[in-house]
Amino acid sequence: MNHTLSRRTALAGLGALGLSPLLPPFAAAAPQPGLEILGAPNGSTVVLAQLLESGALAAAAPGASFRLWRTTDELRAGIVSGKTKLFSTPSHVPANLANRGLPLRMLCLLGMGHLSIITSDDSIQDFRDLAGKPVLGFFRHDMPDLTFRAIAKMEGLDPDKDIQLSYVQTSIEAAHLLAAGRATTAVLSEPPATAAMMMAAKEGRNLRRAFELNTIWGRHKGQARIPMAGIALHASLLDEAPELIAALRAGLPAAKQQVIGNPAAAAKLAESRMEMRAPVFEKALPFLHVDLVSAKAAQAELQEFYQTLLEIEPGALGGKLPSDDFYLDL
Structure with missing residues:
Protein backbone atom coordinates (compact mmCIF):
# COMPACT_ATOMS: atom_id res chain seq x y z
CA MET A 1 0.00 0.00 0.00
CA ASN A 2 1.36 3.39 -0.91
CA HIS A 3 2.63 5.37 2.07
CA THR A 4 0.13 8.13 1.30
CA LEU A 5 -2.61 5.82 2.57
CA SER A 6 -0.92 4.01 5.45
CA ARG A 7 -0.97 6.70 8.09
CA ARG A 8 -4.68 7.25 8.44
CA THR A 9 -5.06 6.70 12.14
CA ALA A 10 -7.58 9.50 11.57
CA LEU A 11 -8.89 10.96 14.79
CA ALA A 12 -7.69 8.16 17.03
CA GLY A 13 -6.84 10.01 20.20
CA LEU A 14 -10.06 12.01 20.50
CA GLY A 15 -10.31 10.12 23.76
CA ALA A 16 -7.55 12.45 24.90
CA LEU A 17 -10.14 15.20 24.94
CA GLY A 18 -11.51 13.58 28.07
CA LEU A 19 -13.66 10.83 26.59
CA SER A 20 -12.76 7.23 27.22
CA PRO A 21 -13.25 5.07 24.10
CA LEU A 22 -16.89 4.38 23.36
CA LEU A 23 -17.43 1.37 21.15
CA PRO A 24 -20.74 1.07 19.33
CA PRO A 25 -22.62 -1.62 21.24
CA PHE A 26 -23.74 -3.45 18.13
CA ALA A 27 -20.18 -3.46 16.78
CA ALA A 28 -18.92 -5.02 20.01
CA ALA A 29 -21.59 -7.75 20.06
CA ALA A 30 -21.20 -11.18 18.52
CA PRO A 31 -21.02 -11.00 14.71
CA GLN A 32 -24.37 -11.23 12.96
CA PRO A 33 -25.18 -12.25 9.41
CA GLY A 34 -25.43 -9.19 7.21
CA LEU A 35 -23.49 -6.24 5.93
CA GLU A 36 -20.47 -4.81 7.75
CA ILE A 37 -20.50 -1.05 7.31
CA LEU A 38 -17.26 0.75 8.11
CA GLY A 39 -17.16 4.43 9.01
CA ALA A 40 -14.16 6.69 8.57
CA PRO A 41 -13.44 8.44 11.88
CA ASN A 42 -14.17 11.89 10.46
CA GLY A 43 -17.09 14.13 11.28
CA SER A 44 -19.18 13.67 8.15
CA THR A 45 -19.55 9.96 8.92
CA VAL A 46 -22.31 11.09 11.29
CA VAL A 47 -24.65 11.11 8.26
CA LEU A 48 -24.03 7.40 7.69
CA ALA A 49 -24.43 6.74 11.42
CA GLN A 50 -27.73 8.63 11.36
CA LEU A 51 -28.92 6.58 8.39
CA LEU A 52 -28.31 3.37 10.34
CA GLU A 53 -29.77 4.78 13.55
CA SER A 54 -32.98 5.72 11.75
CA GLY A 55 -33.60 2.13 10.68
CA ALA A 56 -33.67 3.09 7.01
CA LEU A 57 -31.44 0.13 6.12
CA ALA A 58 -33.11 -2.42 8.39
CA ALA A 59 -35.20 -4.10 5.71
CA ALA A 60 -32.50 -4.06 3.01
CA ALA A 61 -29.61 -5.03 5.28
CA PRO A 62 -30.92 -6.90 8.33
CA GLY A 63 -28.28 -7.46 10.95
CA ALA A 64 -25.96 -4.84 9.49
CA SER A 65 -23.06 -3.91 11.77
CA PHE A 66 -21.17 -0.64 12.02
CA ARG A 67 -17.71 0.21 13.27
CA LEU A 68 -15.02 2.79 12.64
CA TRP A 69 -12.01 1.87 10.54
CA ARG A 70 -8.66 3.23 11.71
CA THR A 71 -6.22 2.69 8.84
CA THR A 72 -6.59 2.13 5.13
CA ASP A 73 -4.81 -1.21 5.54
CA GLU A 74 -7.69 -2.26 7.80
CA LEU A 75 -10.22 -0.99 5.27
CA ARG A 76 -8.49 -2.68 2.35
CA ALA A 77 -8.34 -5.99 4.23
CA GLY A 78 -12.10 -5.82 4.76
CA ILE A 79 -12.74 -5.07 1.09
CA VAL A 80 -10.41 -7.80 -0.20
CA SER A 81 -11.95 -10.37 2.15
CA GLY A 82 -15.42 -9.48 0.87
CA LYS A 83 -16.55 -8.59 4.38
CA THR A 84 -16.67 -4.82 3.79
CA LYS A 85 -18.81 -3.56 0.94
CA LEU A 86 -20.04 -0.17 2.17
CA PHE A 87 -18.01 2.51 3.92
CA SER A 88 -17.51 6.22 4.46
CA THR A 89 -14.12 7.48 3.44
CA PRO A 90 -11.84 10.34 2.49
CA SER A 91 -12.67 10.79 -1.19
CA HIS A 92 -9.24 9.85 -2.53
CA VAL A 93 -9.03 6.46 -0.79
CA PRO A 94 -11.54 4.53 -2.98
CA ALA A 95 -10.11 6.21 -6.08
CA ASN A 96 -6.64 4.99 -5.12
CA LEU A 97 -7.87 1.47 -4.36
CA ALA A 98 -9.94 1.35 -7.56
CA ASN A 99 -6.87 2.32 -9.56
CA ARG A 100 -5.06 -0.55 -7.85
CA GLY A 101 -7.60 -3.09 -9.04
CA LEU A 102 -10.34 -3.20 -6.38
CA PRO A 103 -13.88 -2.94 -7.81
CA LEU A 104 -15.02 0.13 -5.88
CA ARG A 105 -17.46 2.91 -6.76
CA MET A 106 -18.01 6.32 -5.20
CA LEU A 107 -21.68 6.82 -4.32
CA CYS A 108 -21.75 10.35 -2.93
CA LEU A 109 -19.98 13.13 -1.14
CA LEU A 110 -20.80 13.93 2.49
CA GLY A 111 -18.16 16.44 3.59
CA MET A 112 -17.09 19.41 1.51
CA GLY A 113 -13.96 20.50 3.37
CA HIS A 114 -13.03 20.54 7.04
CA LEU A 115 -9.57 22.13 7.29
CA SER A 116 -8.81 25.44 9.00
CA ILE A 117 -5.82 27.47 10.08
CA ILE A 118 -5.98 27.81 13.87
CA THR A 119 -3.55 30.27 15.42
CA SER A 120 -2.57 32.46 18.34
CA ASP A 121 -0.73 34.83 15.96
CA ASP A 122 -2.80 37.98 15.43
CA SER A 123 -0.88 38.86 12.27
CA ILE A 124 -2.27 35.87 10.38
CA GLN A 125 -5.46 36.88 8.59
CA ASP A 126 -5.07 35.30 5.14
CA PHE A 127 -3.06 32.50 3.57
CA ARG A 128 -0.16 34.63 2.42
CA ASP A 129 0.36 35.77 5.99
CA LEU A 130 1.74 32.27 6.63
CA ALA A 131 4.90 33.18 4.67
CA GLY A 132 7.90 32.83 6.92
CA LYS A 133 5.82 31.51 9.82
CA PRO A 134 5.99 28.15 11.58
CA VAL A 135 2.95 26.01 10.71
CA LEU A 136 2.21 22.60 12.18
CA GLY A 137 0.64 20.02 9.86
CA PHE A 138 -0.48 16.40 10.17
CA PHE A 139 -0.75 13.29 7.97
CA ARG A 140 2.29 14.27 5.93
CA HIS A 141 1.96 13.19 2.28
CA ASP A 142 -1.72 12.47 2.80
CA MET A 143 -4.83 14.42 1.84
CA PRO A 144 -4.70 17.23 4.44
CA ASP A 145 -1.04 17.93 3.74
CA LEU A 146 -1.41 17.65 -0.03
CA THR A 147 -4.43 19.99 0.00
CA PHE A 148 -2.53 22.57 2.06
CA ARG A 149 0.48 22.33 -0.25
CA ALA A 150 -1.67 22.69 -3.36
CA ILE A 151 -3.34 25.81 -1.97
CA ALA A 152 0.04 27.26 -1.00
CA LYS A 153 1.15 26.93 -4.62
CA MET A 154 -2.09 28.54 -5.82
CA GLU A 155 -1.23 31.44 -3.51
CA GLY A 156 2.25 31.76 -4.98
CA LEU A 157 4.09 30.20 -2.04
CA ASP A 158 6.53 27.30 -2.02
CA PRO A 159 5.40 25.30 1.02
CA ASP A 160 8.91 23.90 1.57
CA LYS A 161 10.73 27.21 1.28
CA ASP A 162 8.30 29.97 2.15
CA ILE A 163 6.55 28.31 5.13
CA GLN A 164 8.22 26.70 8.14
CA LEU A 165 6.27 23.44 8.00
CA SER A 166 6.63 20.72 10.62
CA TYR A 167 4.44 17.68 11.25
CA VAL A 168 2.86 15.46 13.83
CA GLN A 169 0.94 12.27 13.14
CA THR A 170 -2.67 13.36 13.74
CA SER A 171 -4.78 16.48 13.89
CA ILE A 172 -5.60 15.90 17.55
CA GLU A 173 -1.88 15.83 18.40
CA ALA A 174 -1.50 19.21 16.73
CA ALA A 175 -4.59 20.47 18.56
CA HIS A 176 -3.08 19.57 21.93
CA LEU A 177 0.21 21.28 21.09
CA LEU A 178 -1.66 24.45 20.09
CA ALA A 179 -3.86 24.39 23.17
CA ALA A 180 -0.82 23.94 25.41
CA GLY A 181 0.98 26.92 23.83
CA ARG A 182 3.68 24.68 22.35
CA ALA A 183 2.80 25.73 18.79
CA THR A 184 1.39 28.97 17.43
CA THR A 185 -0.28 27.97 14.16
CA ALA A 186 -1.57 24.69 12.73
CA VAL A 187 -3.61 23.21 9.91
CA LEU A 188 -6.37 21.31 11.71
CA SER A 189 -9.34 19.21 10.70
CA GLU A 190 -12.66 19.19 12.53
CA PRO A 191 -13.51 18.52 15.29
CA PRO A 192 -9.90 18.88 16.56
CA ALA A 193 -9.81 22.53 15.41
CA THR A 194 -12.78 23.36 17.60
CA ALA A 195 -11.38 21.21 20.40
CA ALA A 196 -8.09 23.13 20.33
CA MET A 197 -9.86 26.46 20.79
CA MET A 198 -12.03 25.08 23.59
CA MET A 199 -9.07 23.53 25.41
CA ALA A 200 -7.00 26.71 25.08
CA ALA A 201 -9.83 28.85 26.43
CA LYS A 202 -9.99 26.68 29.56
CA GLU A 203 -6.31 27.44 30.13
CA GLY A 204 -6.73 31.16 29.52
CA ARG A 205 -5.09 31.05 26.11
CA ASN A 206 -6.61 32.57 22.98
CA LEU A 207 -6.75 30.57 19.77
CA ARG A 208 -8.82 31.61 16.79
CA ARG A 209 -9.81 30.33 13.38
CA ALA A 210 -7.86 32.62 11.04
CA PHE A 211 -9.58 31.17 7.95
CA GLU A 212 -10.84 27.95 6.41
CA LEU A 213 -8.93 26.39 3.54
CA ASN A 214 -12.25 26.16 1.70
CA THR A 215 -12.25 29.94 1.37
CA ILE A 216 -8.82 30.00 -0.26
CA TRP A 217 -9.68 27.05 -2.50
CA GLY A 218 -12.77 28.92 -3.68
CA ARG A 219 -10.67 31.98 -4.51
CA HIS A 220 -8.90 29.90 -7.16
CA LYS A 221 -11.45 27.21 -8.09
CA GLY A 222 -14.72 29.11 -8.10
CA GLN A 223 -16.45 27.16 -5.32
CA ALA A 224 -15.52 27.52 -1.66
CA ARG A 225 -15.73 23.79 -0.98
CA ILE A 226 -13.35 20.85 -1.26
CA PRO A 227 -14.83 17.39 -1.96
CA MET A 228 -12.99 15.60 0.83
CA ALA A 229 -15.27 12.87 2.23
CA GLY A 230 -18.04 10.58 1.07
CA ILE A 231 -19.50 7.07 0.83
CA ALA A 232 -18.10 4.33 -1.40
CA ALA A 255 -30.27 11.47 7.25
CA LYS A 256 -28.35 14.52 6.09
CA GLN A 257 -31.30 16.79 6.92
CA GLN A 258 -31.62 15.25 10.38
CA VAL A 259 -27.94 15.94 11.06
CA ILE A 260 -28.12 19.53 9.86
CA GLY A 261 -31.48 20.21 11.48
CA ASN A 262 -30.65 18.87 14.93
CA PRO A 263 -26.99 19.49 15.81
CA ALA A 264 -27.43 18.45 19.44
CA ALA A 265 -28.83 15.05 18.45
CA ALA A 266 -26.12 14.62 15.82
CA ALA A 267 -23.50 15.39 18.46
CA LYS A 268 -24.94 12.77 20.83
CA LEU A 269 -24.89 10.25 18.00
CA ALA A 270 -21.27 11.12 17.18
CA GLU A 271 -20.37 10.52 20.82
CA SER A 272 -22.16 7.19 21.08
CA ARG A 273 -21.12 5.80 17.70
CA MET A 274 -17.94 7.67 16.69
CA GLU A 275 -16.00 8.30 19.92
CA MET A 276 -16.27 12.09 19.58
CA ARG A 277 -17.27 14.31 22.48
CA ALA A 278 -20.72 15.77 21.97
CA PRO A 279 -20.01 19.39 23.06
CA VAL A 280 -16.99 19.58 20.74
CA PHE A 281 -18.80 17.96 17.83
CA GLU A 282 -21.81 20.24 18.08
CA LYS A 283 -19.64 23.36 17.90
CA ALA A 284 -17.58 21.86 15.07
CA LEU A 285 -20.54 20.78 12.93
CA PRO A 286 -20.89 24.03 10.91
CA PHE A 287 -17.23 23.73 9.90
CA LEU A 288 -17.61 20.16 8.63
CA HIS A 289 -19.63 21.50 5.68
CA VAL A 290 -21.85 18.44 5.64
CA ASP A 291 -23.63 18.05 2.31
CA LEU A 292 -24.99 15.29 0.10
CA VAL A 293 -24.01 15.28 -3.56
CA SER A 294 -23.99 12.25 -5.83
CA ALA A 295 -20.56 11.29 -7.12
CA LYS A 296 -21.85 11.50 -10.69
CA ALA A 297 -23.14 15.04 -10.18
CA ALA A 298 -19.82 15.99 -8.59
CA GLN A 299 -17.64 14.12 -11.09
CA ALA A 300 -16.03 17.23 -12.58
CA GLU A 301 -15.43 18.67 -9.11
CA LEU A 302 -13.92 15.41 -7.86
CA GLN A 303 -11.74 15.08 -10.94
CA GLU A 304 -10.39 18.58 -10.42
CA PHE A 305 -9.60 17.75 -6.79
CA TYR A 306 -8.02 14.44 -7.76
CA GLN A 307 -5.95 16.15 -10.44
CA THR A 308 -4.74 18.65 -7.86
CA LEU A 309 -3.60 15.80 -5.59
CA LEU A 310 -1.98 13.97 -8.51
CA GLU A 311 0.10 17.03 -9.37
CA ILE A 312 1.47 17.17 -5.82
CA GLU A 313 1.92 13.43 -5.26
CA PRO A 314 0.85 10.90 -7.95
CA GLY A 315 0.83 8.00 -5.48
CA ALA A 316 -2.12 9.53 -3.65
CA LEU A 317 -4.43 8.39 -6.47
CA GLY A 318 -2.49 5.41 -7.76
CA GLY A 319 -1.05 7.57 -10.53
CA LYS A 320 -4.20 8.41 -12.50
CA LEU A 321 -7.82 9.50 -12.40
CA PRO A 322 -10.40 6.74 -11.87
CA SER A 323 -12.52 5.66 -14.82
CA ASP A 324 -15.93 7.19 -15.51
CA ASP A 325 -17.81 4.20 -14.08
CA PHE A 326 -16.28 4.98 -10.67
CA TYR A 327 -18.83 7.78 -10.15
CA LEU A 328 -22.38 6.71 -9.24
CA ASP A 329 -25.67 8.55 -9.13
CA LEU A 330 -27.73 8.91 -6.00
Whole structure:
Protein backbone atom coordinates (compact mmCIF):
# COMPACT_ATOMS: atom_id res chain seq x y z
CA MET A 1 0.00 0.00 0.00
CA ASN A 2 1.36 3.39 -0.91
CA HIS A 3 2.63 5.37 2.07
CA THR A 4 0.13 8.13 1.30
CA LEU A 5 -2.61 5.82 2.57
CA SER A 6 -0.92 4.01 5.45
CA ARG A 7 -0.97 6.70 8.09
CA ARG A 8 -4.68 7.25 8.44
CA THR A 9 -5.06 6.70 12.14
CA ALA A 10 -7.58 9.50 11.57
CA LEU A 11 -8.89 10.96 14.79
CA ALA A 12 -7.69 8.16 17.03
CA GLY A 13 -6.84 10.01 20.20
CA LEU A 14 -10.06 12.01 20.50
CA GLY A 15 -10.31 10.12 23.76
CA ALA A 16 -7.55 12.45 24.90
CA LEU A 17 -10.14 15.20 24.94
CA GLY A 18 -11.51 13.58 28.07
CA LEU A 19 -13.66 10.83 26.59
CA SER A 20 -12.76 7.23 27.22
CA PRO A 21 -13.25 5.07 24.10
CA LEU A 22 -16.89 4.38 23.36
CA LEU A 23 -17.43 1.37 21.15
CA PRO A 24 -20.74 1.07 19.33
CA PRO A 25 -22.62 -1.62 21.24
CA PHE A 26 -23.74 -3.45 18.13
CA ALA A 27 -20.18 -3.46 16.78
CA ALA A 28 -18.92 -5.02 20.01
CA ALA A 29 -21.59 -7.75 20.06
CA ALA A 30 -21.20 -11.18 18.52
CA PRO A 31 -21.02 -11.00 14.71
CA GLN A 32 -24.37 -11.23 12.96
CA PRO A 33 -25.18 -12.25 9.41
CA GLY A 34 -25.43 -9.19 7.21
CA LEU A 35 -23.49 -6.24 5.93
CA GLU A 36 -20.47 -4.81 7.75
CA ILE A 37 -20.50 -1.05 7.31
CA LEU A 38 -17.26 0.75 8.11
CA GLY A 39 -17.16 4.43 9.01
CA ALA A 40 -14.16 6.69 8.57
CA PRO A 41 -13.44 8.44 11.88
CA ASN A 42 -14.17 11.89 10.46
CA GLY A 43 -17.09 14.13 11.28
CA SER A 44 -19.18 13.67 8.15
CA THR A 45 -19.55 9.96 8.92
CA VAL A 46 -22.31 11.09 11.29
CA VAL A 47 -24.65 11.11 8.26
CA LEU A 48 -24.03 7.40 7.69
CA ALA A 49 -24.43 6.74 11.42
CA GLN A 50 -27.73 8.63 11.36
CA LEU A 51 -28.92 6.58 8.39
CA LEU A 52 -28.31 3.37 10.34
CA GLU A 53 -29.77 4.78 13.55
CA SER A 54 -32.98 5.72 11.75
CA GLY A 55 -33.60 2.13 10.68
CA ALA A 56 -33.67 3.09 7.01
CA LEU A 57 -31.44 0.13 6.12
CA ALA A 58 -33.11 -2.42 8.39
CA ALA A 59 -35.20 -4.10 5.71
CA ALA A 60 -32.50 -4.06 3.01
CA ALA A 61 -29.61 -5.03 5.28
CA PRO A 62 -30.92 -6.90 8.33
CA GLY A 63 -28.28 -7.46 10.95
CA ALA A 64 -25.96 -4.84 9.49
CA SER A 65 -23.06 -3.91 11.77
CA PHE A 66 -21.17 -0.64 12.02
CA ARG A 67 -17.71 0.21 13.27
CA LEU A 68 -15.02 2.79 12.64
CA TRP A 69 -12.01 1.87 10.54
CA ARG A 70 -8.66 3.23 11.71
CA THR A 71 -6.22 2.69 8.84
CA THR A 72 -6.59 2.13 5.13
CA ASP A 73 -4.81 -1.21 5.54
CA GLU A 74 -7.69 -2.26 7.80
CA LEU A 75 -10.22 -0.99 5.27
CA ARG A 76 -8.49 -2.68 2.35
CA ALA A 77 -8.34 -5.99 4.23
CA GLY A 78 -12.10 -5.82 4.76
CA ILE A 79 -12.74 -5.07 1.09
CA VAL A 80 -10.41 -7.80 -0.20
CA SER A 81 -11.95 -10.37 2.15
CA GLY A 82 -15.42 -9.48 0.87
CA LYS A 83 -16.55 -8.59 4.38
CA THR A 84 -16.67 -4.82 3.79
CA LYS A 85 -18.81 -3.56 0.94
CA LEU A 86 -20.04 -0.17 2.17
CA PHE A 87 -18.01 2.51 3.92
CA SER A 88 -17.51 6.22 4.46
CA THR A 89 -14.12 7.48 3.44
CA PRO A 90 -11.84 10.34 2.49
CA SER A 91 -12.67 10.79 -1.19
CA HIS A 92 -9.24 9.85 -2.53
CA VAL A 93 -9.03 6.46 -0.79
CA PRO A 94 -11.54 4.53 -2.98
CA ALA A 95 -10.11 6.21 -6.08
CA ASN A 96 -6.64 4.99 -5.12
CA LEU A 97 -7.87 1.47 -4.36
CA ALA A 98 -9.94 1.35 -7.56
CA ASN A 99 -6.87 2.32 -9.56
CA ARG A 100 -5.06 -0.55 -7.85
CA GLY A 101 -7.60 -3.09 -9.04
CA LEU A 102 -10.34 -3.20 -6.38
CA PRO A 103 -13.88 -2.94 -7.81
CA LEU A 104 -15.02 0.13 -5.88
CA ARG A 105 -17.46 2.91 -6.76
CA MET A 106 -18.01 6.32 -5.20
CA LEU A 107 -21.68 6.82 -4.32
CA CYS A 108 -21.75 10.35 -2.93
CA LEU A 109 -19.98 13.13 -1.14
CA LEU A 110 -20.80 13.93 2.49
CA GLY A 111 -18.16 16.44 3.59
CA MET A 112 -17.09 19.41 1.51
CA GLY A 113 -13.96 20.50 3.37
CA HIS A 114 -13.03 20.54 7.04
CA LEU A 115 -9.57 22.13 7.29
CA SER A 116 -8.81 25.44 9.00
CA ILE A 117 -5.82 27.47 10.08
CA ILE A 118 -5.98 27.81 13.87
CA THR A 119 -3.55 30.27 15.42
CA SER A 120 -2.57 32.46 18.34
CA ASP A 121 -0.73 34.83 15.96
CA ASP A 122 -2.80 37.98 15.43
CA SER A 123 -0.88 38.86 12.27
CA ILE A 124 -2.27 35.87 10.38
CA GLN A 125 -5.46 36.88 8.59
CA ASP A 126 -5.07 35.30 5.14
CA PHE A 127 -3.06 32.50 3.57
CA ARG A 128 -0.16 34.63 2.42
CA ASP A 129 0.36 35.77 5.99
CA LEU A 130 1.74 32.27 6.63
CA ALA A 131 4.90 33.18 4.67
CA GLY A 132 7.90 32.83 6.92
CA LYS A 133 5.82 31.51 9.82
CA PRO A 134 5.99 28.15 11.58
CA VAL A 135 2.95 26.01 10.71
CA LEU A 136 2.21 22.60 12.18
CA GLY A 137 0.64 20.02 9.86
CA PHE A 138 -0.48 16.40 10.17
CA PHE A 139 -0.75 13.29 7.97
CA ARG A 140 2.29 14.27 5.93
CA HIS A 141 1.96 13.19 2.28
CA ASP A 142 -1.72 12.47 2.80
CA MET A 143 -4.83 14.42 1.84
CA PRO A 144 -4.70 17.23 4.44
CA ASP A 145 -1.04 17.93 3.74
CA LEU A 146 -1.41 17.65 -0.03
CA THR A 147 -4.43 19.99 0.00
CA PHE A 148 -2.53 22.57 2.06
CA ARG A 149 0.48 22.33 -0.25
CA ALA A 150 -1.67 22.69 -3.36
CA ILE A 151 -3.34 25.81 -1.97
CA ALA A 152 0.04 27.26 -1.00
CA LYS A 153 1.15 26.93 -4.62
CA MET A 154 -2.09 28.54 -5.82
CA GLU A 155 -1.23 31.44 -3.51
CA GLY A 156 2.25 31.76 -4.98
CA LEU A 157 4.09 30.20 -2.04
CA ASP A 158 6.53 27.30 -2.02
CA PRO A 159 5.40 25.30 1.02
CA ASP A 160 8.91 23.90 1.57
CA LYS A 161 10.73 27.21 1.28
CA ASP A 162 8.30 29.97 2.15
CA ILE A 163 6.55 28.31 5.13
CA GLN A 164 8.22 26.70 8.14
CA LEU A 165 6.27 23.44 8.00
CA SER A 166 6.63 20.72 10.62
CA TYR A 167 4.44 17.68 11.25
CA VAL A 168 2.86 15.46 13.83
CA GLN A 169 0.94 12.27 13.14
CA THR A 170 -2.67 13.36 13.74
CA SER A 171 -4.78 16.48 13.89
CA ILE A 172 -5.60 15.90 17.55
CA GLU A 173 -1.88 15.83 18.40
CA ALA A 174 -1.50 19.21 16.73
CA ALA A 175 -4.59 20.47 18.56
CA HIS A 176 -3.08 19.57 21.93
CA LEU A 177 0.21 21.28 21.09
CA LEU A 178 -1.66 24.45 20.09
CA ALA A 179 -3.86 24.39 23.17
CA ALA A 180 -0.82 23.94 25.41
CA GLY A 181 0.98 26.92 23.83
CA ARG A 182 3.68 24.68 22.35
CA ALA A 183 2.80 25.73 18.79
CA THR A 184 1.39 28.97 17.43
CA THR A 185 -0.28 27.97 14.16
CA ALA A 186 -1.57 24.69 12.73
CA VAL A 187 -3.61 23.21 9.91
CA LEU A 188 -6.37 21.31 11.71
CA SER A 189 -9.34 19.21 10.70
CA GLU A 190 -12.66 19.19 12.53
CA PRO A 191 -13.51 18.52 15.29
CA PRO A 192 -9.90 18.88 16.56
CA ALA A 193 -9.81 22.53 15.41
CA THR A 194 -12.78 23.36 17.60
CA ALA A 195 -11.38 21.21 20.40
CA ALA A 196 -8.09 23.13 20.33
CA MET A 197 -9.86 26.46 20.79
CA MET A 198 -12.03 25.08 23.59
CA MET A 199 -9.07 23.53 25.41
CA ALA A 200 -7.00 26.71 25.08
CA ALA A 201 -9.83 28.85 26.43
CA LYS A 202 -9.99 26.68 29.56
CA GLU A 203 -6.31 27.44 30.13
CA GLY A 204 -6.73 31.16 29.52
CA ARG A 205 -5.09 31.05 26.11
CA ASN A 206 -6.61 32.57 22.98
CA LEU A 207 -6.75 30.57 19.77
CA ARG A 208 -8.82 31.61 16.79
CA ARG A 209 -9.81 30.33 13.38
CA ALA A 210 -7.86 32.62 11.04
CA PHE A 211 -9.58 31.17 7.95
CA GLU A 212 -10.84 27.95 6.41
CA LEU A 213 -8.93 26.39 3.54
CA ASN A 214 -12.25 26.16 1.70
CA THR A 215 -12.25 29.94 1.37
CA ILE A 216 -8.82 30.00 -0.26
CA TRP A 217 -9.68 27.05 -2.50
CA GLY A 218 -12.77 28.92 -3.68
CA ARG A 219 -10.67 31.98 -4.51
CA HIS A 220 -8.90 29.90 -7.16
CA LYS A 221 -11.45 27.21 -8.09
CA GLY A 222 -14.72 29.11 -8.10
CA GLN A 223 -16.45 27.16 -5.32
CA ALA A 224 -15.52 27.52 -1.66
CA ARG A 225 -15.73 23.79 -0.98
CA ILE A 226 -13.35 20.85 -1.26
CA PRO A 227 -14.83 17.39 -1.96
CA MET A 228 -12.99 15.60 0.83
CA ALA A 229 -15.27 12.87 2.23
CA GLY A 230 -18.04 10.58 1.07
CA ILE A 231 -19.50 7.07 0.83
CA ALA A 232 -18.10 4.33 -1.40
CA LEU A 233 -19.17 0.76 -2.05
CA HIS A 234 -18.10 -2.51 -3.61
CA ALA A 235 -19.35 -2.76 -7.19
CA SER A 236 -20.86 -6.18 -6.50
CA LEU A 237 -23.62 -4.52 -4.44
CA LEU A 238 -25.02 -2.93 -7.59
CA ASP A 239 -26.10 -6.35 -8.86
CA GLU A 240 -26.36 -8.33 -5.63
CA ALA A 241 -28.23 -5.84 -3.46
CA PRO A 242 -30.38 -3.44 -5.49
CA GLU A 243 -32.70 -3.03 -2.49
CA LEU A 244 -29.79 -1.76 -0.43
CA ILE A 245 -28.74 0.69 -3.14
CA ALA A 246 -32.35 1.93 -3.31
CA ALA A 247 -32.47 2.28 0.48
CA LEU A 248 -29.25 4.29 0.46
CA ARG A 249 -30.54 6.58 -2.24
CA ALA A 250 -33.86 7.04 -0.46
CA GLY A 251 -32.51 7.38 3.07
CA LEU A 252 -29.39 9.50 2.78
CA PRO A 253 -31.14 12.83 2.03
CA ALA A 254 -33.30 12.49 5.15
CA ALA A 255 -30.27 11.47 7.25
CA LYS A 256 -28.35 14.52 6.09
CA GLN A 257 -31.30 16.79 6.92
CA GLN A 258 -31.62 15.25 10.38
CA VAL A 259 -27.94 15.94 11.06
CA ILE A 260 -28.12 19.53 9.86
CA GLY A 261 -31.48 20.21 11.48
CA ASN A 262 -30.65 18.87 14.93
CA PRO A 263 -26.99 19.49 15.81
CA ALA A 264 -27.43 18.45 19.44
CA ALA A 265 -28.83 15.05 18.45
CA ALA A 266 -26.12 14.62 15.82
CA ALA A 267 -23.50 15.39 18.46
CA LYS A 268 -24.94 12.77 20.83
CA LEU A 269 -24.89 10.25 18.00
CA ALA A 270 -21.27 11.12 17.18
CA GLU A 271 -20.37 10.52 20.82
CA SER A 272 -22.16 7.19 21.08
CA ARG A 273 -21.12 5.80 17.70
CA MET A 274 -17.94 7.67 16.69
CA GLU A 275 -16.00 8.30 19.92
CA MET A 276 -16.27 12.09 19.58
CA ARG A 277 -17.27 14.31 22.48
CA ALA A 278 -20.72 15.77 21.97
CA PRO A 279 -20.01 19.39 23.06
CA VAL A 280 -16.99 19.58 20.74
CA PHE A 281 -18.80 17.96 17.83
CA GLU A 282 -21.81 20.24 18.08
CA LYS A 283 -19.64 23.36 17.90
CA ALA A 284 -17.58 21.86 15.07
CA LEU A 285 -20.54 20.78 12.93
CA PRO A 286 -20.89 24.03 10.91
CA PHE A 287 -17.23 23.73 9.90
CA LEU A 288 -17.61 20.16 8.63
CA HIS A 289 -19.63 21.50 5.68
CA VAL A 290 -21.85 18.44 5.64
CA ASP A 291 -23.63 18.05 2.31
CA LEU A 292 -24.99 15.29 0.10
CA VAL A 293 -24.01 15.28 -3.56
CA SER A 294 -23.99 12.25 -5.83
CA ALA A 295 -20.56 11.29 -7.12
CA LYS A 296 -21.85 11.50 -10.69
CA ALA A 297 -23.14 15.04 -10.18
CA ALA A 298 -19.82 15.99 -8.59
CA GLN A 299 -17.64 14.12 -11.09
CA ALA A 300 -16.03 17.23 -12.58
CA GLU A 301 -15.43 18.67 -9.11
CA LEU A 302 -13.92 15.41 -7.86
CA GLN A 303 -11.74 15.08 -10.94
CA GLU A 304 -10.39 18.58 -10.42
CA PHE A 305 -9.60 17.75 -6.79
CA TYR A 306 -8.02 14.44 -7.76
CA GLN A 307 -5.95 16.15 -10.44
CA THR A 308 -4.74 18.65 -7.86
CA LEU A 309 -3.60 15.80 -5.59
CA LEU A 310 -1.98 13.97 -8.51
CA GLU A 311 0.10 17.03 -9.37
CA ILE A 312 1.47 17.17 -5.82
CA GLU A 313 1.92 13.43 -5.26
CA PRO A 314 0.85 10.90 -7.95
CA GLY A 315 0.83 8.00 -5.48
CA ALA A 316 -2.12 9.53 -3.65
CA LEU A 317 -4.43 8.39 -6.47
CA GLY A 318 -2.49 5.41 -7.76
CA GLY A 319 -1.05 7.57 -10.53
CA LYS A 320 -4.20 8.41 -12.50
CA LEU A 321 -7.82 9.50 -12.40
CA PRO A 322 -10.40 6.74 -11.87
CA SER A 323 -12.52 5.66 -14.82
CA ASP A 324 -15.93 7.19 -15.51
CA ASP A 325 -17.81 4.20 -14.08
CA PHE A 326 -16.28 4.98 -10.67
CA TYR A 327 -18.83 7.78 -10.15
CA LEU A 328 -22.38 6.71 -9.24
CA ASP A 329 -25.67 8.55 -9.13
CA LEU A 330 -27.73 8.91 -6.00
